[in-house]
Amino acid sequence: MRLLTRWFISGLSLFLAAWLVPGITVAGEGWIVYAIMAVILGLLNAIVRPIVKFFSIPALILTFGLFILVINALMLWLASSVATNIFGVGFYVDSFKDAFWGSLIITIVTALLSGLVKEKDND
Template sequence: MLVNFAIQTVINGIALWVAAWAVPGITFGTGQSTSSTFWTVAIVALIFGLVNALVRPIAALLSLPFIILTLGLFIFILNAAMLQLTSWLAGQFNLAFHVDEFFWDAIWGSLIITFVSLLLGFIKRPD
């Protein structure tokens, strides 16, 4: 179980890094050294994993009528909200991770994170 969480955290870190590379409104701090950026990505991936494990199920349950009404498209809004919450929590810990705008940056970022996580999820061991 702990190994799967560690693998998922690495997958989240890679997905967050790809999203920050692809979406101009998602940043991991500018002008930082490579090792500082690596540790920022690692800690933000851990925060993102905890948010998805603890907050997202509750938010999905509370927004279930909207998810059903939109035939599942509200999941993208929920994922963007989790990304924005991760950005806010990273700011509380003085980490150099920021999502500028909710609608475009967070939505595109969540789509990229979902796609990259899906592709990299095939390497995860079965439960």
């Protein structure tokens, strides 16, 4: 159930980012675009993001962790490219600036909603 909740929250945050940032456009109807994009973004965040963070440790230290916002923007931009070019899903991010603002919205919405629907641990 936890995985489905996180997937739903990711899809909803992607929807809000696409709605609020003019440079993020979605081609296609319905929730399926956001669901597929949430899976792609989740996989990239699980596989590629740790590697990028490791090699960005000096930049993360120098910026007191704020460089993570740049990494998040790069992951959204990469996910958009993978979704469009490999899977044929119409989720387009026009520029790095749009990816930055979109990833900031996604981060904030995901943090807020995850805090609201925190599930009980089975300890």
